[in-house]
Amino acid sequence: MNEARRRLTLGFYRRPSLEVAPDLLGRELCRSVGREVLRGRIAEVEVYDGTRDRASHAFPGRTRRNAPMFARGGIAYVYLIYGVHHCLNVVTAEEGHPAAILIRAAEAPVDGANAAGPGRLTRAFSIDRELDGESLVGSRIWLEAGSPAPASRIRRTARIGIDYAGAWARRRLRFVIAGHPDLSGPRSMNV
DNA sequence: GGTGCGATTGCA
DNA sequence: GCAATCGCACCA
Numbered sequence: 410m411n412e413a414r415r416r417l418t419l420g421f422y423r424r425p426s427l428e429v430a431p432d433l434l435g436r437e438l439c440r441s442v443g444r445e446v447l448r449g450r451i452a453e454v455e456v457y458d459g460t461r462d463r464a465s466h467a468f469p470g471r472t473r474r475n476a477p478m479f480a481r482g483g484i485a486y487v488y489l490i491y492g493v494h495h496c497l498n499v500v501t502a503e504e505g506h507p508a509a510i511l512i513r514a515a516e517a518p519v520d521g522a523n524a525a526g527p528g529r530l531t532r533a534f535s536i537d538r539e540l541d542g543e544s545l546v547g548s549r550i551w552l553e554a555g556s557p558a559p560a561s562r563i564r565r566t567a568r569i570g571i572d573y574a575g576a577w578a579r580r581r582l583r584f585v586i587a588g589h590p591d592l593s594g595p596r597s598m599n600v
Numbered sequence: 601g602g603t604g605c606g607a608t609t610g611c612a
Numbered sequence: 613g614c615a616a617t618c619g620c621a622c623c624a
Contacts, residue, residue, distance in 0.1 A: 455607070464607065474620060492617030494608050511607055528608050538619095570607055593608095 415554040422482030426458045426501045426508040437555035440534040447518035452589040456582040458508040464574035467507035478507040487541040494528030526593035558586045569594040
């Protein structure tokens, strides 16, 4: 079986988020729907780690919504934003340490679909809150080894849409594949 | 039980 | 530039 199709295992997720984030770039997001499997190479992610990050859902401490962020790495955290769009996160790190990585963009899983932007991505991959807390090593949603982006192709920028977060808004916690055609956000944020 | 708002997007 | 649309955190 070819290396690119190898499924990522729990050990991949149970590491510090800053280690996992760049390692997610170029990995294949896989979503089983009906008898088909949607696949798309991840191009852009953002780290939300700890309770001191004002932009993180974990900032107020543990609540019902953010509970999956406090779990051990290896599950999905999916929430509804603006009552309109779903956002997919990969939960990382160890039990009790809230950390999640927002998957902001991937290559289109089917021709004509658009998975650039967190809301568009969940729509393209048919992901909603039914997958909140779902295992990432199960049969509904998972990651495969894909073709990891080499370190030389990875860039870091500030995160998007969190201007209210003070100093945290300036931290470079967004990771992208440089020059990738499917990045989201303002052009100035794409390197 | 009431209120305010968001890790976004698409359209005017 | 702004409306859409709703779960939920927070306060009373």
